[in-house]
Structure formats: structure tokens, C-alpha cells
Amino acid sequence: MSTHENERHPDFGHVAPLKALFGTFGALLVLTVATYGATYIDLGPLNIWIALGIAVIKGSLVAMFFMHLWWDGKFNAFILICGLLFVMIFIGIAMLDSAQYQAELIPGYAPAIHP
Amino acid sequence: MSTNDTPMTPAVVPENYLNCSSGFRSWFFTLDHKRIGVMYLASILAMFLIGGIMALMIRTELLTQGQTIMSSDDYNKVFTLHGAVMIFLFIIPGIPAALGNFVLPLMLGAKDVALPRLNLASYHLYVVGALVCVLSIVLGGVDTGWTFYAPYSTTTNTHVSILTLGAFILGFSSVFTGLNFIVTIHRMRPAGMGWFDMPLMLWALYATAIIQVLATPVLGITLLLLIVERVMGIGIFDPALGGDPVLYQHFFWFYSHPAVYIMILPAMGIISEIISVFSRKHIFGYRAIAYSSIAIAAFSFLVWGHHMFTSGQSELMNMIFSALTFSVSIPSAVKMFNWITTMYKGSIRLDTPMIYALCFMFLFGIGGLTGLFLGSLATDVHLHDTYFVVAHFHYVMFGGTVIAFLAGLHYWWPKMFGRMYDEKLGRISAIIITVGFNITFIAQFIMGSRGMPRRYYDYVDEFSLLHFISSMGSYVMAIGFFMVAGYLVKSLVSGPRAHANPWGSAALEWQTQSPPVHFNFDDDPEVCNPYDYSRVQYDAASGGYVRVPSEVKPA
Amino acid sequence: MSDSQSSSHVDSAAHAANPNLQHHFDSMEQQYESGKLGMWLFLVTEILLFGGLFCAYAVYRHNHPEIFTYAHQFLDKSLGGFNTIVLIVSSLTMAMAVRAAQLGQRRLLTTCLALTLACAFLFLGVKFVEYEHKWKHGLLWGKNYEVQGEMAGATEALMIPAAPSQSGSAADVDPNATILPRAARAPEGLAAEVGDHGDGVADAADDHATHGLEPKNVHLFFGIYFVMTGLHGIHVLAGIGVITWLLIRSLRGDFGPDYFAPVDFTGLYWHVVDLIWIFLFPLLYLID
Numbered sequence: 001m002s003t004h005e006n007e008r009h010p011d012f013g014h015v016a017p018l019k020a021l022f023g024t025f026g027a028l029l030v031l032t033v034a035t036y037g038a039t040y041i042d043l044g045p046l047n048i049w050i051a052l053g054i055a056v057i058k059g060s061l062v063a064m065f066f067m068h069l070w071w072d073g074k075f076n077a078f079i080l081i082c083g084l085l086f087v088m089i090f091i092g093i094a095m096l097d098s099a100q101y102q103a104e105l106i107p108g109y110a111p112a113i114h115p
Numbered sequence: 116m117s118t119n120d121t122p123m124t125p126a127v128v129p130e131n132y133l134n135c136s137s138g139f140r141s142w143f144f145t146l147d148h149k150r151i152g153v154m155y156l157a158s159i160l161a162m163f164l165i166g167g168i169m170a171l172m173i174r175t176e177l178l179t180q181g182q183t184i185m186s187s188d189d190y191n192k193v194f195t196l197h198g199a200v201m202i203f204l205f206i207i208p209g210i211p212a213a214l215g216n217f218v219l220p221l222m223l224g225a226k227d228v229a230l231p232r233l234n235l236a237s238y239h240l241y242v243v244g245a246l247v248c249v250l251s252i253v254l255g256g257v258d259t260g261w262t263f264y265a266p267y268s269t270t271t272n273t274h275v276s277i278l279t280l281g282a283f284i285l286g287f288s289s290v291f292t293g294l295n296f297i298v299t300i301h302r303m304r305p306a307g308m309g310w311f312d313m314p315l316m317l318w319a320l321y322a323t324a325i326i327q328v329l330a331t332p333v334l335g336i337t338l339l340l341l342i343v344e345r346v347m348g349i350g351i352f353d354p355a356l357g358g359d360p361v362l363y364q365h366f367f368w369f370y371s372h373p374a375v376y377i378m379i380l381p382a383m384g385i386i387s388e389i390i391s392v393f394s395r396k397h398i399f400g401y402r403a404i405a406y407s408s409i410a411i412a413a414f415s416f417l418v419w420g421h422h423m424f425t426s427g428q429s430e431l432m433n434m435i436f437s438a439l440t441f442s443v444s445i446p447s448a449v450k451m452f453n454w455i456t457t458m459y460k461g462s463i464r465l466d467t468p469m470i471y472a473l474c475f476m477f478l479f480g481i482g483g484l485t486g487l488f489l490g491s492l493a494t495d496v497h498l499h500d501t502y503f504v505v506a507h508f509h510y511v512m513f514g515g516t517v518i519a520f521l522a523g524l525h526y527w528w529p530k531m532f533g534r535m536y537d538e539k540l541g542r543i544s545a546i547i548i549t550v551g552f553n554i555t556f557i558a559q560f561i562m563g564s565r566g567m568p569r570r571y572y573d574y575v576d577e578f579s580l581l582h583f584i585s586s587m588g589s590y591v592m593a594i595g596f597f598m599v600a601g602y603l604v605k606s607l608v609s610g611p612r613a614h615a616n617p618w619g620s621a622a623l624e625w626q627t628q629s630p631p632v633h634f635n636f637d638d639d640p641e642v643c644n645p646y647d648y649s650r651v652q653y654d655a656a657s658g659g660y661v662r663v664p665s666e667v668k669p670a
Numbered sequence: 671m672s673d674s675q676s677s678s679h680v681d682s683a684a685h686a687a688n689p690n691l692q693h694h695f696d697s698m699e700q701q702y703e704s705g706k707l708g709m710w711l712f713l714v715t716e717i718l719l720f721g722g723l724f725c726a727y728a729v730y731r732h733n734h735p736e737i738f739t740y741a742h743q744f745l746d747k748s749l750g751g752f753n754t755i756v757l758i759v760s761s762l763t764m765a766m767a768v769r770a771a772q773l774g775q776r777r778l779l780t781t782c783l784a785l786t787l788a789c790a791f792l793f794l795g796v797k798f799v800e801y802e803h804k805w806k807h808g809l810l811w812g813k814n815y816e817v818q819g820e821m822a823g824a825t826e827a828l829m830i831p832a833a834p835s836q837s838g839s840a841a842d843v844d845p846n847a848t849i850l851p852r853a854a855r856a857p858e859g860l861a862a863e864v865g866d867h868g869d870g871v872a873d874a875a876d877d878h879a880t881h882g883l884e885p886k887n888v889h890l891f892f893g894i895y896f897v898m899t900g901l902h903g904i905h906v907l908a909g910i911g912v913i914t915w916l917l918i919r920s921l922r923g924d925f926g927p928d929y930f931a932p933v934d935f936t937g938l939y940w941h942v943v944d945l946i947w948i949f950l951f952p953l954l955y956l957i958d
Contacts, residue, residue, distance in 0.1 A: 008774060010927035012699040013934065015772045016765060025762040032754050036747070039956045051952035058948045066765045066941045073703075075301075076710045083714035086329050086416060087721035091728050093420070093432065094365045098729045100429030226694035229704040294711045302704040303694075332715040336722030340897065349893040350812035351726055357887030362729055366722060634693070 014071040024065040031058050128612075131533065131630040146231035149631065151238050152217030153531065156524075158241065159213050162204040167596065169197035174555070174589040177582050180573060187572040191258035192273070194570055198261030203282045204245055206516055207374065210381035211327070212237070212292045214523045215320050217531060219296060221624035221631065222314050224305045224640040229298040237291035240284055247281035260570060262371070265352035265363040269344045276345050279338040286331045286338070289377070293327025296320050307642040314622045314645040315404050319384025322408035326373045326380070326415060334370035337363070361427050368419035376415040378512060379479075380408060382519030383450055386472050389522055390454045392620045393469035394461025397646040400453040407446035414443045421490055425499045433492055440490035447483055451476065466618070467541030471522030474549040478514025482507060485560070500570075503563025506556040514552060521545070521599070528603070529613030533630040536606035540598060548595035554588025614659025621651050626662070690929045702931050709935040713942050716905075720946055723898050727953060730890055740884060741891035742957040744809050746800060750955035753796050754947065760789030761944040767916075768937045771930035776923060779933070783917045786940065790910045797903055804892070811896050815889030895954055902950060905943050912936050 009015055035054045043050065064070040069077045128134065132149045142150055172193050176183045185193065220228050228234050251257060251274040259268040259275055268275050300321050304313070341363070343349050350356030352363040391398040398404065420428055420436030428436075454476060463469070485507040488494045498504060529535055558581045563569075567578050574582060616625040622645040627636050641662070643650070654661045688698055695701040731738050767782035808816040916936055919925065925933055 008927050010772050010930065012702055013772060013930070016769055018769075021762060021765050021769070024765075025758065028758045028761075029755065032751065032758065035952050035956060036751055039747075039958065042958075047958060051956055052949075055949045055952055059945050062761060062941050062945050062948070066761050066944075067938055072706075076707065079707075079710050079714055080717075083329065083717045087718060087724065089416060090333065090365075090369050090721060091725045094362065094725050095728050095732050097365065097420070097429050097432040098359060098362060099732060100431050220694075229694075230708055231692075231694070233708070290712075290715050294708055294715075297711055298704050298708045301707055302700060328711050328715055329718060332718035333722050336719050339901075340722070340726070343897060348812040348814065349897065350887075350890055351730075351893055351897075353812070356812050357890055359729065362726065366725070 014068055016065065016068060016071070020065050020070075024061050027061055028058055031061075128533070129628060130632065131628065132633045133532070133630050135633045144235070146227070146235055147633065148216050148220050148228050148231065148234060149531075149635075151234050152213055152215075154238060155208060155213040155216060155241070156531075158238075158245065159205050159209050162200055162245065163209075166197055166201040166205055167593070169193050169200065171589060171593055173197060174586040176572075177574070178586040179583075180576070180579060188258065190572045191570075192256035195257050195260050196252055199248065199257070199278060199282070201512075202261055202374075202378075203285050204248060206378045206512060207285075207289055208241060208292070209378075209520050210385065210516065210523065211296070211320060211323050211377070212241070212288075214385070214520070214527060215296065215316075215323075215381060216292070218527060218624050219299060219317065219320060220303070221530075221627065221635055222317055222622055222645075223299065223303050223308070224623045224626075224636060224642060225299070225303040226634045226636075228295050229302050230295050233291050233295050237288045237295070240288035240291070244281045244284035244288060247284060248278055251277035251281060262367060263338075263341060264367075265341065265344070265358075265360045266354055268341060269353050276342050279341050283335055283338045283342075286335045289327050290331045293324035293331070296324040297328065300324075305639070305642050311402060311405065312642070312644065315387035315398065315401070315408075316381075316384035318405040318408045319380050319382075319387070322412040323377050323380045325409075325412045326377050330370045330373035330377075330416070333366065334374070337366040337370065340366070361423070364423050364426050364428075365419070368422045369416075372419035372422060373412075373415040375511070376411055378516045380411060382475070382516045382523075383408065385519045385523040385526070386454060386475055387450070388620070388622070389468045389472040389526055390457050391646050392526075392618050393464050393466060393472070394458045395464075395619065395648050396457055396461035397644075397648070398453070399456040399459075400449070401646070403449050404453050407449040410446040411443060414439070414446070418443060418490075421495070424492060424495045437490060437492040437495075441487065444483065444487060444490075451480065451483075465542070467536075467538060467545055468522045468526040468618070470542050470545040471518050471525065474545060475515060475518045475522060478510055478518060478549070478552065482510030482514050485510065498563060500568055501563035502559040502567045502569055505569045506559035506563055509552075509556050509559075514556075518549070521548075524603075526618065527624075528606070529617050530624060530629050530631070532607055532610075533613050533628075534606045534610030535613050535617065536610055537602045540602045544595045544598040544602075547598065548592055551588050551591030551593075551595055554591060555585050556588070558582075558585040558588065614657060616651070616660040617658075619648065619651050619653065619660040621645050621647055625660075688928060698928065705931050705935060706938075709938050713938060716939075716942055717946075720898075720901070723894070723901065724949070724953075727894050727898065730894060731953075734885070734887065734890070736885040737888055737891050738957050741809075741888045741895075742955065744804070744807075745895070745955050746803070747955050749796055749800055750951055753793050754951045756789050756793050756796070757944045757947050760786045760793070761941055763789065764937045764940045768930070768934050771920075771925040771933040772927060774926040776920065776925075779925060780917065780920050783913055783920055783933075787910065787913050787917060790906055790913065794903065794906055794910075797899065809892055810889070811893035812889050815892060898950055898954065902943070902946055905946075909936075909940050909943055912939070 031054050035051055038047070038050050038054070063077075063080065069080070132147055142154060145151065172184065173190070176185055176190055176193075216228070216234065220226065254274050254277065257271075257273045257275050257278045259271060259273070263275060263279060300313070300317055304310075340349070340351055344352055348356065350358045352358045352360055354360055387398060387404055418436060418440045420432050421440045424433050424437070465473075485503070489498060489504060489507055525536070525541060559567075562578055562581045562585075565577075567574060567581075613629040615628050617629075618625075621643060623640045623642070624631075626640040650663050651660050652663050653659075691698055691701060695704070763782045763785040767779055767786060770776075770779035770782055804810065808814070810816070913936060916933055919932070
């Protein structure tokens with residue numbers, strides 16, 4: 001599949017090594033199977049954290065190697081982390097609040113099972 | 116530099132970005148940031164006119180008790196559209212997209228913004244969004260209030276879906292402008308201009324852009340969910356389907372609180388420029404002002420719950436948000452003190468932009484301090500949804516942003532169009548607008564503290580006098596605005612030619628001719644401290660300021 | 671968006687050295703880095719856009735775990751898993767495409783783009799099968815949730831009557847009328863849930879799932895499911911559009927070591943689409 005018509009490296013921008021790309025690909029496949037397999041083990045409330053943990057690892061792999069963050073200027077990674085941070089602030093506060101407020105004040109709104 | 120070589124104002128207008136090409140296509144499909152800025156300016160002013168007429172309709176309706184000029188249903192629609200038009204179509208794009216677009220690359224000594232096509236796309240999206248919003252008005256309007264609170268917005272028969280679709284499109288326009296500014300400031304600074312050598316306007320636009328990029332998508336998804344809710348009945352915000360309407364408010368204010376800083380931050384940038392230039396004194400506390408812009412942007416994401424103290428939000432979050440709200444006052448006050456200190460012992464000139472800047476400090480001071488009343492939990496429960504909130508909001512948004520917008524407009528008008536306006540009329544109308552504004556809204560502060568609820572069609576006897584005064588104030592303001600419109604239009608036709616640097620600023624945008632050439636600068640401008648006035652001197656022969664060469668290398 | 675972003679590089683200005691260099695940039699590197707920064711900022715806006723949906727998910731999952739444990743059984747884990755693999759493969763081919771563009775391997779570039787495109791269509795095809803299945807069985811959002819076919823057996827003990835009652839038919843006709851009848855029904859549901867509160871609160875969710883008892887407001891799960899996967903699907907569609915455009919340009923031989931920004935930026939976009947699915951898959955399909 002490799003065709004070498006005038007292969008030359010560009011003056012700027014990083015060319016990802018094949019090893020990194022295929023390594024990432026392999027790791028992603030393994031982790032997908034792991035996520036799938038983890039659903040057959042019941043760890044109670046830990047389940048979701050394991051699933052999310054694996055997803056975070058997979059996401060980081062994609063961001064670092066497929067998206068070149070590992071080799072890029074650090075500012076792009078900084079932007080991504082900032083964005084995630086603000087998503088977490090948003091979700092965190094909304095969850096904290098909705099778990100607290102007296103939902104029975106809202107007509108028709110079903111209160112939480114866990115008080 | 117061309118300014119040094121041509122002391123005399125030339126009789127023929129030299130080639131510039133306005134006259135280098137002509138025709139509809141050369142404007143509507145231009146990639147030139149200056150033309151895009153001017154088109155934005157014209158568009159937002161048209162929207163300001165529509166929103167302003169609606170404001171006058173509201174005040175006229177409230178002039179007397181009972182029905183004055185319209186039915187209660189129409190009144191609901193008019194105040195909704197006044198809010199939506201003013202916020203989404205005028206004030207959010209107002210300073211960044213119109214004035215910012217024009218001056219940002221000039222201040223960087225660059226030929227254009229980094230992504231000119233994206234800039235044009237932003238304007239086209241603005242036009243499409245504006246047309247969609249106008250369509251909703253033509254079809255009969257919306258009566259939810261500009262906040263579109265669920266569950267009313269999911270059940271009313273008015274055209275909420277169309278208006279929110281318009282706001283959704285405008286959100287993209289706003290994101291593209293912000294994104295473009297961040298990239299431009301990062302990648303297009305000229306050699307020799309570090310982060311702390313930039314004019315403070317650029318710091319303000321940068322902080323604004325951060326909020327635009329981080330907050331606007333959440334508005335996008337909120338409005339999208341609202342449309343899906345209305346069209347398909349998805350139930351996420353609808354209590355009748357087990358959904359949570361308070362969650363809608365979290366979604367909405369996660370954007371819309373930071374959005375008020377999208378509105379005020381660039382205004383603060385304009386004031387930082389003007390105060391320094393018209394005091395002929397280096398800005399005091401440069402780094403403090405720069406950092407406080409970023410701090411405001413960051414804090415703005417942590418305080419949205421103070422809009423929801425009485426919404427059913429939990430007591431825990433109420434207390435946390437109330438405490439966090441006070442943190443925003445710190446960077447705002449830092450700016451305020453720095454502006455005042457900049458003026459101290461300066462040689463102050465009271466030209467029109469400076470008059471507006473002083474009015475800004477007065478009005479924004481009142482707006483900011485009343486914000487503290489509303490941020491404290493116990494007072495807010497009493498004042499929530501009264502005219503006190505309306506007055507506070509207008510003191511910040513009108514007294515802050517619109518006054519600063521006018522300051523910036525008058526400040527950069529000679530650069531944009533190469534013409535001077537009537538200075539005396541400028542000063543008089545600035546004062547008329549400020550006086551009219553105070554009459555309108557001080558009356559509303561009093562009414563609010565006495566319990567007059569906002570958005571009501573009618574009121575009891577005891578508020579008659581105050582409502583009457585408030586309406587009269589709004590007419591005074593309208594007179595001021597018509598004066599501004601009059602002399603600005605006149606200046607375009609017959610105003611005297613503007614000098615390249617009429618105010619004596621040291622920033623880069625004044626180093627090119629007025630109006631600038633198509634590619635902004637004939638030669639690369641000399642990068643220097645934008646607040647060092649020692650090398651900018653008045654030149655009586657040309658009637659403006661010129662740079663004098665100095666033996667000392669500029670810092 | 672990534673389209674208008676990267677297409678800005680098509681402009682051929684007066685810079686003699688490279689026709690792809692725009693007039694206001696000094697060098698191709700400055701132009702490339704500007705575009706890349708812009709693309710990253712755009713991706714952050716995408717993440718925040720989805721962040722809102724993840725927030726809705728988190729709030730409802732946290733407050734109503736029983737709905738999620740019950741309703742996720744109706745999703746097909748295998749199809750979801752298959753689609754995950756498809757997207758991962760497409761991410762690899764996209765990353766390979768970027769590399770090929772950078773190295774000027776034109777044939778490889780075209781192949782990789784075509785493979786990515788094929789994966790994208792495959793993903794949407796599988797998605798279509800899933801949607802159709804849910805549509806057939808009435809596993810839909812909000813007021814359209816009406817379980818039919820073999821699924822209906824599990825919902826004997828409905829707390830909200832699914833069959834069109836007096837109030838139900840009114841709901842279909844006039845959206846304004848929904849608020850009252852629905853709210854009026856709520857007390858029944860509440861009463862039933864109060865019973866659950868009495869004994870072992872923590873087990874309530876499991877009870878619902880294992881005994882085939884349908885909890886209240888299951889349609890909320892499907893509402894969230896359709897909005898999240900629907901918005902993701904729209905992004906896949908947009909990606910298909912842009913990648914097709916890249917494919918045409920690559921056949922024309924536009925890309926090489928001097929000019930590969932559009933491929934690179936589209937790649938970033940495509941990886942984010944993959945990234946979001948990486949989170950959607952366990953959160954929607956693999957609950958419990």
C-alpha cells in the first residue's frame with residue numbers, strides 16, 4: 001500500500017510515526033473490548049467510573065497521538081483542557097444543584113429515588 | 116511614515132479602503148476586515164434603531180395606567196423583542212464585531228485578521244440570523260421574555276422556535292468572531308509586540324473572545340434543545356413529561372451570565388484607551404487592567420446561579436453563587452481605580468469620546484454597585500424580578516456598554532470614515548443622553564425597591580408619577596440619539612477631513628492615514644508603547660498629531 | 671465550519687513562493703499554525719456543545735438511575751460496539767491520510783480518505799438500523815414514547831397509561847393542553863414511588879430492572895439518547911461532506927508536503943467526532 005512518489009517531509013507540522021498510529025489503534029481496540037467486558041462484572045457504583053475511566057484513557061490516546069497533541073505546541077492541549085474543565089464545572093454544579101433542590105416544588109417533576 | 120511626509124490635508128481624497136473598489140459585491144463579499152466592520156456597524160445600528168423604537172413603545176405604553184397604545188399581549192411581545200433584539204443583535208456583536216473588527220488588525224499593525232473568510236462567514240451568519248429573527252417578528256412575535264424560560268416557552272403558541280433558531284445562528288456568528296480574534300492576537304502580533312505591549316483594547320477583546328468561544332456553544336445546545344422540545348416534545352425541560360425546568364435555567368445562564376461580560380469587557384477596553392489618550396498620560400496599572408480582563412472572563416463562568424436565587428435552586432448553591440458573585444466585583448473595581456488614577460494629574464481634554472468615557476465611569480459605577488445588592492442573597496429575594504433588576508441591568512448594559520460603544524464610535528469615527536463630526540453637538544448630545552438615561556432609570560430603581568415587578572403591563576396608583584418620569588427620561592434619551600445620528604450622517608457628507616491622528620494616540624492604528632489604505636499600512640508601522648505620549652506631538656500646520664523621532668530607542 | 675476554516679487556504683494571493691499563501695501572512699508556517707489554532711478553538715466549542723447534552727445526561731442519570739438501568743436494555747450493545755470499532759478504524763485511516771498528505775503519498779492519501787468515508791457511511795447505516803428498530807417499537811422520546819410489539823409485554827405494569835386515554839388524545843392534538851393532563855397524572859406516579867421509598871431505597875432501581883417493572887418517565891432516556899446520537903450523527907454527516915470534498919481535491923492532486931492543512935484540520939474534526947462517540951458508547955449502551 002505504500003507508494004513512495006516524491007516522499008519528502010514538510011517544513012512544518014509533525015509527521016506522526018506509523019508505530020504510534022498503529023499502537024494507538026491497537027490500544028483503542030483492546031480498551032473497547034475491555035469496556036465491553038467490564039459490563040459483565042458487577043462492581044456496583046464503581047461500574048460507571050470504570051467505564052468512564054476507560055473512556056478517558058481512550059480519549060486521551062486519540063487526542064495525544066491521532067490528534068498530534070503529544071508533539072504539538074502545548075497551547076492546543078491547554079485549550080482542550082480548559083474546554084473540558086469548563087464542561088466539568090458546568091456539569092458538576094448542575095448536578096450538585098439538581099440533587100439538592102426540592103424537586104417536589106415543581107409540579108409533575110419526579111423526585112429522585114435517592115434522597 | 117505617510118503622516119510625517121504629508122503635513123497638509125490633501126485636497127483630493129487619497130485611495131483608501133472605502134474608495135478602492137465599489138459595487139455591492141465588493142462590499143458584501145469582501146474579505147477586508149475594515150469593510151466587514153463597517154457593514155457590521157451599519158447592521159447593528161439598524162438593529163439598535165429597531166430595539167430602540169420598541170423601548171420607546173414600552174415606555175409610552177407605561178406612560179399612563181391601563182392601556183395607552185397597545186394591548187397586553189402586544190406589550191408582552193414588544194418587551195420580549197426589545198430584549199432579544201438589543202441583546203442578540205445589537206449589544207453582543209456591537210463592540211467586538213463592529214468596532215473590534217475594524218481596529219483589532221490595525222492595532223496589531225497587521226494586514227487583516229488571521230482568518231478573513233471566517234470573518235466574512237461570521238457576518239453572513241449574522242445577516243441570516245437577523246433575518247430569521249425579523250421573520251419571527253413579522254410572523255407575530257414572541258412573548259416569553261428574552262430568556263425563553265421553560266416551561267412557558269415550550270408551550271406558548273408564539274414563534275419561539277423561529278426566534279431561537281435566529282439566536283442559534285447568531286451564536287455561530289459570535290463564536291466565529293471570537294475564535295478569529297484569539298487566533299489573530301496569538302499569531303499576528305508584529306515583531307517587537309509582546310503580550311504586555313498590546314493596547315488594552317486587545318486584552319479586552321481577547322478576554323471577550325475567550326467567553327464567546329467557551330460559553331456560546333452552551334447557548335447553542337440550549338436553544339437547540341428548546342427547539343427540539345417544541346417540535347418533537349422531547350421532555351427534557353418540560354415538567355409535564357418529567358423534565359426539569361430549572362435545568363433549563365442552568366443551561367441558559369451558563370451562557371447568558373458570561374454573555375453580559377461579552378458585552379461589558381470590550382467596553383472596558385475602549386474606556387482604557389480613551390482615558391489614557393485624553394489624559395495624555397500613560398495608563399496606570401497596565402498589567403492590573405490586563406489581568407483583570409482575563410480574571411473577569413474566568414470568574415464570569417462561576418456565578419451564573421445568581422440569576423436563579425428564587426427559581427427553586429437549592430439553598431446550598433444559592434449560598435455558593437452569592438459568595439462567588441462578589442468575586443467579580445474585584446477585577447471590575449481594579450479597572451475603575453486604575454482609570455481614575457490614570458486621570459490623576461493628567462492633562463485632561465474633554466472631547467466627545469472623553470465625555471462619554473466619564474459618563475461611563477459614573478453610570479457603570481452605579482450599575483456595578485447595585486449589582487452587589489442583587490448578588491447578596493437576602494436582598495435579592497426581595498428585589499428579584501422588580502424594576503430594580505431592570506434598572507441595574509440597564510445601568511450596566513446601557514450606561515456601561517452602549518455609552519462605551521458611543522465613546523468608541525466617536526473615537527474611531529475619524530479613522531473609519533476620514534471625517535470629523537461636529538464636536539460641540541457631540542458633547543451636548545452626550546450629556547443629553549446621560550441625563551435622559553438617569554431620569555429614566557433612577558425612577559426605576561426607586562420603583563423596584565418599592566416593589567414594582569418587571570414586565571407588568573399595568574401598575575397601581577402609587578407608581579404613576581415614577582412611571583411618568585421614567586417615560587419622559589426615555590424621550591430625552593431619544594432626542595439625544597437623534598442628534599447623534601444627525602451629526603454623524605452630516606459628517607459623512609460634509610465633515611472636515613480627519614487627520615491621521617486627531618486625538619494624539621500612540622497606538623498603531625493612528626499611524627496609518629484616515630481612512631486607512633486597503634492593506635492597512637503603506638509601510639510596516641513602528642511598534643512602540645501604545646501609551647507613551649512623549650513622542651506624539653501636536654502639529655499646528657496639519658491640525659493633528661505626528662510622531663517625532665527620538666534619539667532614545669522606544670521601550 | 672471546518673470547511674470554511676480550511677478553505678480559506680485556497681485563496682491564491684500575490685505571494686510568489688506558494689500560491690496557497692494568503693496575503694496577510696508572512697509564511698506558510700504562520701498560516702498553518704493560525705489555522706490549526708482556529709481549528710482547536712472550534713473543536714473546544716464542539717466539546718462544549720456536547721457538554722450541554724452530557725450535563726443533561728448526568729443530571730438525569732444521577733437523579734433517576736432506575737430509568738437508565740431499565741431503558742438501556744432496549745439498546746443493542748453489539749451494534750453499538752460494532753459502530754465503536756468502525757469509528758476507531760476510520761480514525762486510524764484519517765490519521766494515516768494526514769500522514770500521507772504530509773509525505774506527499776498521493777495514492778495512499780486517496781485510499782485512506784475513501785476508507786474513512788466508507789467507515790462513516792457504514793456507521794450511519796448501522797445507526798439507521800438501530801433507529802428504525804426503536805421507531806418500530808415506539809421506543810421514542812417524550813410524548814411519542816409508546817411501546818409496541820414484543821416490547822410491550824415488559825410494560826404491563828405501566829404507571830402512566832400508554833394506551834390513548836382521554837388525556838392522551840388531547841395531548842396529541844393541542845400541545846398547550848399537555849401541561850394540565852400530564853401534571854394531573856403525576857400524583858399516581860408519585861404515590862407509587864413513595865412506596866419504593868419505604869423499603870430499601872438503593873434496591874429500587876434494580877427491582878425495576880429485574881422484575882420488568884417499568885419506572886416512570888422512561889421516555890427521558892430515549893429523549894436523551896436520540897438527541898445525543900442524533901447530534902453526533904449530524905456531525906458525522908458534516909464530516910462526510912468535508913471528507914468528500916477532500917477526496918475530490920486529493921484526486922486533483924492539491925495536497926502535498928507544502929500544503930496539507932485542510933486534510934490535517936478535517937482530521938482533527940473527525941477525531942473529535944470519534945472522541946465523543948467513545949464517551950457516548952459506554953454511557954448509553956453499557957450501563958450497569
